[in-house]
Amino acid sequence: MDSGIANILHRGTIAVIAGARTFERGERCFAAGRVESCEAGRGELRGVVRPTEAARAPYATRLWVRADGLAYECTCPVGLERRLCKHTVAIALAHLERERVEADRGLDVLRQALGALRRAALSEGRLGIARRDPEVADELKRMCLDALSRG
Numbered sequence: 001m002d003s004g005i006a007n008i009l010h011r012g013t014i015a016v017i018a019g020a021r022t023f024e025r026g027e028r029c030f031a032a033g034r035v036e037s038c039e040a041g042r043g044e045l046r047g048v049v050r051p052t053e054a055a056r057a058p059y060a061t062r063l064w065v066r067a068d069g070l071a072y073e074c075t076c077p078v079g080l081e082r083r084l085c086k087h088t089v090a091i092a093l094a095h096l097e098r099e100r101v102e103a104d105r106g107l108d109v110l111r112q113a114l115g116a117l118r119r120a121a122l123s124e125g126r127l128g129i130a131r132r133d134p135e136v137a138d139e140l141k142r143m144c145l146d147a148l149s150r151g
């Protein structure tokens with residue numbers, strides 16, 4: 001999974017740029033399943049959103065990273081003015097959701113693999129990671145303390 005866009009694209013960022021009203025409309029647009037496609041490329045996101053009126057052509061929208069932040073365009077009237085529209089919000093949300101699902105799937109695979117490891121091998125592995133990464137070490141210590149305090 002590439003895309004410099006993943007580093008900059010967060011739900012909160014989009015909400016701030018879009019404003020509450022546009023963000024909410026984008027959420028509804030996404031929730032209604034109107035995002036027909038959403039593709040992430042290097043530093044950009046492209047998508048197609050189905051219009052509510054059947055007679056209209058689908059909206060083509062794009063979101064990309066510039067030196068000074070995010071840029072966006074869409075074939076709807078709002079997007080043509082280079083303002084962040086609900087369609088662009090919708091494809092951003094579609095992208096974030098897909099990333100979340102992929103991350104969960106990755107964790108499921110890891111969970112199964114860990115389940116197959118013998119206990120001793122697992123402990124040794126964790127210690128190895130903790131040795132390389134102090135944050136992980138702290139996290140493991142906290143986990144142990146929590147477990148002990150629960151008795």
Ligand SMILES: [Zn+2]
Pocket residue numbers: 059061074075076077078079085086087088
């Ligand atoms: Zn639009």
